[in-house]
Amino acid sequence: MQVSNAQVDAIESDEYFQKRSLKGGAVGWVLLVSLGVAYTVSGDFSGWNYGMEHGGWLGLAIAWLIMGIMYLCTVFGLAELSSAIPTAGAGYGFARSAMGRTAGFATGLALVIEYVCAPAAISTFIANYILALGLLPEGTPPFAIVVAVYALFTAIHAIGVGEALKFMFVVSAIAVVALAAFVAGIVPHFDMANLFNMPADESFGSSEALPMGIAGLIGSLPFGIWFFLGVEGVPLAAEESANPKRDMPRGLIGALFILAATGFCSLLFAAGGAGASMVASSDAPLVDALNAVGQGGLATFVNWAGLAGLIASFFSLMYAGSRQVFALSRAGYLPNVLALTGKRKTPTVALAIQMVIGLVLVAVMRDGDLILNIAVFGACVSYALMNLSHIILRVRNPKMERGYKTPGGVFTTGLAFCLSCVAIVSTFFVDMVAACGVLGVYAVGMVYFVVYAKKHLVANAPEEEFAALNAAEAELR
Secondary structure (H helix, E strand, C coil), X not given: CCCCHHHHHHHHHHHHHHCCCCCCCCECHHHHHHHHHHHHHHHHCXXXXXXXXXXXXXXXXXXXXXXXXXXXXXXXXXXXXXXXXXXXXXXXXXXXXXXXXXXXXXXXXXXXXXXXXXXXXXXXXXXXXXXXXXXXXXXXXXXXXXXXXXXXXXXXXXXXXXXXXXXXXXXXXXHHHHHHHHHHHHHHHCCHHHHHCCCCXXXXXXXCCCCCHHHHHHHHHHHHHCCCCCHHHHHHHXXXXXCHHHHHHHHHHHHHHHHHHHHHHHHHHHHHHHCHHHHHCCCCHHHHHHHHCCCHHHHXXXXXXXXXXXXXXXXXXXXXXXXXXXXXXXXXXXXXXXXXXXXXXXXXXXXXHHHHHHHHHHHHHCCHHHHHHHHHHHHHHHHHHHHHHHHHHHHHCCCCCCCCCCCCCHHHHHHHHHHHHHHXXXXXXXXXXXXXXXXXXXXXXXXXXXXXHHHCCCCCCHHHXXXXXXXXXXXXX
């Protein structure tokens, strides 16, 4: 049942928010750093290497650099916004304050698409890893593993946010240790010539360095995103943070620098050890690179740790999706029932719905790479809107209380906005069907908001109150 603004304000305000609240003070900045790393660490083990099939090693390295700059500038902006507007809505709340309800929902919807599709894609990778490691009897259906993975980790999330993030911290640490072990094992076999052993295809601008030319370079940009995808979800823990004004900037920036280092190590040493041509088409590039140079024992360890990395990213992205759905539904942008929390103050209904949608996506699409491309498109749209939000709030309300200020101000987020738009365009070079499909879903969601949800918003939800306060302050000044 939807609740109107008048009903909430006059009758049910206390009871309504009591049933839709999270556990505050459960997360410190160290767990926030591990959350940011967990969102993305699986991307260091697989997926990124397919970008070399488009742009070669140098093309993907340029993509890593360009998308890394985009993420760095975006994270600086988000660190400021999350210290000023510390709510579970994060990106939706920022856009709501800067550009109004429609833009707020548009940003939130893009983030929901990312955070629902990404774990669905990763669940298929987890199933493939488990089968490849021989952990289950031969002939076990992959979808049965996906169901079990969703059920197990949804249950852990429901137990409590502190327990969930501590589990995430341990699994992320295992993955990072494995990446360090990979580098130690592959460095003695590194040869710079291996980075450029892919043949040129004679397309425009092709060469030994860029074997697929300019178009290939553009096509590799979305794969550069895979080194960082999800780190922007750290602010979703704002209402559960012990001190969001201090902890959010530390968590975001700390996680990004760790991910930049681990991502570049994977990119440089896998191709430099075993050759770009071999790594480009591998389903497990780090494992195959170690096997290729005779490090079979270490390859087995990294293979197991790769599973840990996938679990960390799956688990953390479920966290992000449930918090974004929770915030949107608490404010009435999505059905209010999705914001209900259990006795341990976790959004159990949002978690359950996310699990159901994820299972349907896997059952219908059966292609983790395709589902992941949809997630990347949603992410890029949200980046553009969140960076624009920072610019507008800096101009409209420069004296808004901020616990952290972005180095470079609007120039920094302006650069990130431009690169986000480039990234959106680049997704069409990888998979036109996936990009057009998610555009259709996006359009349906916006119609739902304009026709129905816009008339059933909760005026005193935290994100709405922050927006009203910022508007009043800007008007006074």
